[in-house]
Amino acid sequence: MLEEAIFNARDGRLPQRRVRPLFSLTQCSRSSRQLVISILLVLGCIWETSARAQALRPEMLDAQHFQRQQQQQQFLQSQLPAPQSVSRASAVAPPDRTQYPSETPCFPITSVELTGESAERFAWALNSLLAPEKAPMHLPSPVGQCLGVQGIALVADHVQNTIMAAGYVTTRVLVGSQNIGGGHLNLSVIPGRVQDIRFTDSSESRARRWNALPVREGGILNIRDLEQGLENFRRIPTVNADIQIAPANEPGKSDLLINWNQSRPFRLMASFDDAGSKSTGRYQGNLTVSLDNPLTLNDLFYASHTQSLGHPTSHSRRAKDSALHYSVPFGYWLLSANFSTFNYRQPVADIHESYVYSGRSRTLDLSLSRQVYRDAKRKFSVYLKGWARHSRNYIDEVEIPVQRRRMAGWEAGVNHREYLRAATLDVNLSYRRGTGAGNALKAPEEKYDEGTSRPRIWRASVNLSAPFTLGKQPVRYTGTWQAQWNKSPLIAQDQFSIGGRYTVRGFSGEYVLMSDRGWFWRNELAFSLSTLGIAGHELYAGVDAGHVSGQHADRLVVRSLIGSAVGLRGSLSKYVHYDFFIGKPLNKPNGFKTPATTGGFSISFSL
Numbered sequence: 001m002l003e004e005a006i007f008n009a010r011d012g013r014l015p016q017r018r019v020r021p022l023f024s025l026t027q028c029s030r031s032s033r034q035l036v037i038s039i040l041l042v043l044g045c046i047w048e049t050s051a052r053a054q055a056l057r058p059e060m061l062d063a064q065h066f067q068r069q070q071q072q073q074q075f076l077q078s079q080l081p082a083p084q085s086v087s088r089a090s091a092v093a094p095p096d097r098t099q100y101p102s103e104t105p106c107f108p109i110t111s112v113e114l115t116g117e118s119a120e121r122f123a124w125a126l127n128s129l130l131a132p133e134k135a136p137m138h139l140p141s142p143v144g145q146c147l148g149v150q151g152i153a154l155v156a157d158h159v160q161n162t163i164m165a166a167g168y169v170t171t172r173v174l175v176g177s178q179n180i181g182g183g184h185l186n187l188s189v190i191p192g193r194v195q196d197i198r199f200t201d202s203s204e205s206r207a208r209r210w211n212a213l214p215v216r217e218g219g220i221l222n223i224r225d226l227e228q229g230l231e232n233f234r235r236i237p238t239v240n241a242d243i244q245i246a247p248a249n250e251p252g253k254s255d256l257l258i259n260w261n262q263s264r265p266f267r268l269m270a271s272f273d274d275a276g277s278k279s280t281g282r283y284q285g286n287l288t289v290s291l292d293n294p295l296t297l298n299d300l301f302y303a304s305h306t307q308s309l310g311h312p313t314s315h316s317r318r319a320k321d322s323a324l325h326y327s328v329p330f331g332y333w334l335l336s337a338n339f340s341t342f343n344y345r346q347p348v349a350d351i352h353e354s355y356v357y358s359g360r361s362r363t364l365d366l367s368l369s370r371q372v373y374r375d376a377k378r379k380f381s382v383y384l385k386g387w388a389r390h391s392r393n394y395i396d397e398v399e400i401p402v403q404r405r406r407m408a409g410w411e412a413g414v415n416h417r418e419y420l421r422a423a424t425l426d427v428n429l430s431y432r433r434g435t436g437a438g439n440a441l442k443a444p445e446e447k448y449d450e451g452t453s454r455p456r457i458w459r460a461s462v463n464l465s466a467p468f469t470l471g472k473q474p475v476r477y478t479g480t481w482q483a484q485w486n487k488s489p490l491i492a493q494d495q496f497s498i499g500g501r502y503t504v505r506g507f508s509g510e511y512v513l514m515s516d517r518g519w520f521w522r523n524e525l526a527f528s529l530s531t532l533g534i535a536g537h538e539l540y541a542g543v544d545a546g547h548v549s550g551q552h553a554d555r556l557v558v559r560s561l562i563g564s565a566v567g568l569r570g571s572l573s574k575y576v577h578y579d580f581f582i583g584k585p586l587n588k589p590n591g592f593k594t595p596a597t598t599g600g601f602s603i604s605f606s607l
Contacts, residue, residue, distance in 0.1 A: 064512065065277065066361060066391070066493050069321050069342045071502040072275055076286060076304060076323075080269070081237035085379075085417070086230040098139060103148025110183030112142055112155065114173075118191045118220065122171070125162040126187070129155070142185065152180075156187055167224040167375070168192065170245070170254050191220045195248035197256045207260035212298045214331035221245070221254055224374050232329040236292045236300060238263045266291050271604035272309075275501060278510055279346040280319035281308025299328040316356045319344040332371040339364050361391035361405075369415075378418045385411040388438050391493075405493070406441040407453045409434035423466035432457040443491050450551070451491035458485040474528040476538075483519035489551060490516045498546030498561055501600050505544050506563020506583035508598045513561060516550030529570075537570030543586070562587035577604045 114126045130141045142155045152175055160173035170192025178186050194217055199207050212232035215225040226243050233241035244257040267290040276284040290302040306321040320343045327336035345358040369383035387410070393403040413430030434440070434454035445451030464479040484496040496518040500509030503520045524542035529535075547560045567581025579602045585594055 064492070064497070064514070065280070065319070065344055065359060066342065067495075067497055067514075068277060068500075068509070069319075069361075071500075072306065073304075073321070073323060073340065075275075075502055076271075076288070076306070080288070080290070080302070084231065084234040086227045086234065100140075100142070100145050100147055100151040100154060103146075103150055106146035106148040106151070107180045108146050108183050109142045109144070109180070109185050112185045112187065114159070114187050114189055116188040116190060119189050121191075121220075122163055122168075122189050125159050125166075125173075128162055129158055147185075152185065155185065159187060163189075167222040168220065169223050170221045170252075172252070190252050193253050194219050194221050195250060195253035195255055198258070200257055200259045203258065203260040204262060206262065206293060206296050207258070208296050208298065209258060211328070211330045213256075215256075221256075226256070227374065228332055228371065232298050232331075233258075233260060235329065236262070236298060237290075238265070238267065238292045239298075262293060265293065268607040269604060271602060273602040274600055275509075275602070276308050276319060277346075280317055280344045281310050283309045284319070285309050295328075297328050299326065301326045316345055316347045334369045335367075336369075337364075337366045355395050356397075357393070357395055358397070359391060359393045361389065363390075364388045365411075367411075376419075378416065380417075381415045383413050383415070385413075386437075387411060387432075389493075402444050404441060405443070405453070405491075406439065407434055408436075408438035408440050409454070413459075420466075422468075423464065426461075426463040428459075428461045430459045432459065445489070445491055449489055451489050451494075453491075454488070455490050455494045456487035457490070457494060458487065459483070460485075473531055476526045476528075478522075478524045478526065480522040481519065484517050486516040486550060495552065496548060498548060499563075499594075501565075501581075501583075503544070504546040504561045504563045505542055505565035505581075506585045506598065507561060507594050511593050513546070513548045513553075513556065513559065513592075515548035515553035515556070515559070518546065518548035518550075520544060520546030537568065539566070539568055540581075541566045545587075557591055558589035560587065561585070561589075561592075575606055577606070578602065 112126060112130065114123055129139065130143060139154065139158050142151070145151065147155070156173050156175050160171070163171050163173065168191070172190045172192070174188045174190065176186065176188050180186075194215055197209065197213065197215075197217055199209070209229070213225065213229035215221065215229070219225075226245075230241060230243055233239055239260065239262045241258065241260045244259070246255045246257055248255045269286075269288040269290075271286045271288075273284060273286075274282050276282045284306055286304065286306040288302055288304040290300070293299060294301050302325050304321075304323045304325075306319075308317075308319045321340065323338065323340040325336070325338050327334060329335075340363050342361045342363075343359070345356055348355045348357045365385050365387040367383050367385035369381050371379060371381045373380040386408075388408040389405065390407075391403075391405040393400045409432065411430055411432040413428060416427045418425040418427075433456055434452070436454070440453050443451050443453040446453070460483050462479075462481045465476065466478075467474065467476045469475065486494075492514065495514045495516055497512040497514040498504045498518060498520050499507040499512035502509075503512075503522075505522070522542060522544045524540055526538045526540040529537045529539065542565045543562070544564070545560070545562045548556070549559060553559050563583055563585050565581050565583035567579060569577075569579040569581075571577050580599075581601075582597055582599045584597050588594060
């Protein structure tokens with residue numbers, strides 16, 4: 001495929017409709033310490049054997065280099081400290097009564113009304129009690145009941161607890177002096193408001209709250225606003241922050257006391273791994289520099305550079321990837337921008353001569369997300385993103401015009417997080433659409449209805465992390481499912497691929513299955529070695545599966561892969577982290593070239 005594009009470009013002709021290959025390919029205590037070292041040595045021996053087995057040279061395609069680079073960027077982002085999620089369960093006792101007490105005297109209740117400041121805002125709490133469709137385990141509607149003092153107090157407590165469960169922990173519902181002989185019950189709501197917001201004396205001067213806290217002085221206090229504010233403060237890994245609710249000097253009002261401290265304004269992370277492509281250099285190094293709160297806006301900036309290693313004298317075989325990120329919160333909003341460049345060079349030889357094939361690409365995206373709902377057990381957000389992508393390819397530094405890409409568009413999505421006791425479930429859904437923005441170029445594949453510069457793609461992912469115990473052994477299950485569904489023909493850069501450490505483990509990643517749509521499912525069990533007195537290390541085992549389909553899968557002999565992996569990862573110190581694994585295909589189709597075993601490693605140093 002690549003050679004045909006090269007020859008046609010040199011002749012000045014557009015590439016003819018290609019006959020697709022059977023596969024899409026890519027080049028893509030002392031005893032405790034001794035135990036860890038022994039495990040690493042065993043894995044190392046197997047890994048070295050598998051490394052020598054990966055000597056096959058597949059075809060080299062620009063799209064597959066691009067996909068590998070995108071997968072590596074996503075992996076590096078996942079290795080950065082994740083923003084802390086904050087959830088404070090409201091201190092509301094569950095109702096222990098499902099019936100009203102029998103009292104004498106009692107008063108028949110014909111109607112209930114919520115009055116007072118902001119009564120309309122909290123009317124939903126009373127309506128939930130009056131609703132006839134409530135579950136039988138809930139307190140029934142007071143209308144039609146004969147209530148005494150205890151029953152009326154139970155109604156007020158139920159409405160107040162409902163309000164507090166929604167996060168309004170300082171709002172009160174009272175029963176004032178009234179004549180209920182006529183059957184009308186009046187409940188007064190007193191909203192809890194914020195009187196003053198201030199930093200403690202021990203907080204640092206670089207602390208800023210105006211864009212972090214969604215609540216202002218005079219606003220009604222809701223614990224969810226404080227959770228969001230804490231997440232905005234703590235999204236900076238070097239920041240330690242907390243918010244205390246203190247009584248104010250006015251009844252019904254509270255002060256918010258913020259304690260904010262930052263250990264240092266920057267972080268460094270360097271890593272070394274073997275996740276590169278054999279055609280551009282298997283070993284690669286990465287350096288990431290992060291600036292925390294650089295503009296004192298609770299903002300985050302980092303610059304990352306990844307480069308292939310091991311070919312210091314070769315200018316025909318290398319890859320470089322640089323990325324910039326900046327994000328800043330505004331209450332429930334988050335604005336973020338990403339920019340990356342990717343350059344690679346690789347030798348290509350045919351029976352007549354050899355060439356240096358190279359590619360350069362740039363990607364840019366700007367996104368705005370909004371947290372639209374949160375409570376003690378879940379969070380839901382939406383986002384809108386604009387994106388642009390440019391790429392060019394060269395033979396011996398002469399551009400191939402038919403391989404020039406310029407695309408742009410937008411993406412919209414939703415993200416949902418559910419807390420299931422100790423487990424966490426994340427569900428994400430997005431729709432990506434290409435447009436003519438930014439002088440987008442028409443894709444050559446459009447002539448044959450095999451791709452477009454204006455793709456329409458649905459993507460979904462589900463991630464589950466669930467810790468549990470087997471006897472006394474701590475275990476953590478991690479499951480990841482990702483899928484793509486196309487609504488238009490896709491060029492190779494937009495297609496879905498499986499096979500490799502980032503999708504279906506057990507395969508080297510030099511060969512992949514690729515098509516317009518597909519899915520993969522990763523499953524992993526991690527066993528902590530703390531029960532053996534080795535804290536900070538864990539053994540893990542995983543089984544993954546994936547499948548591709550769609551227009552470009554019609555000529556594939558097989559469309560599914562199943563693989564496995566076992567490994568050891570952990571921290572050798574506060575600053576050094578490692579991951580060492582071996583993998584094996586469980587479903588290895590005939591004709592699909594991949595070693596009997598594969599291996600990989602990653603070592604990172606953080607400061």
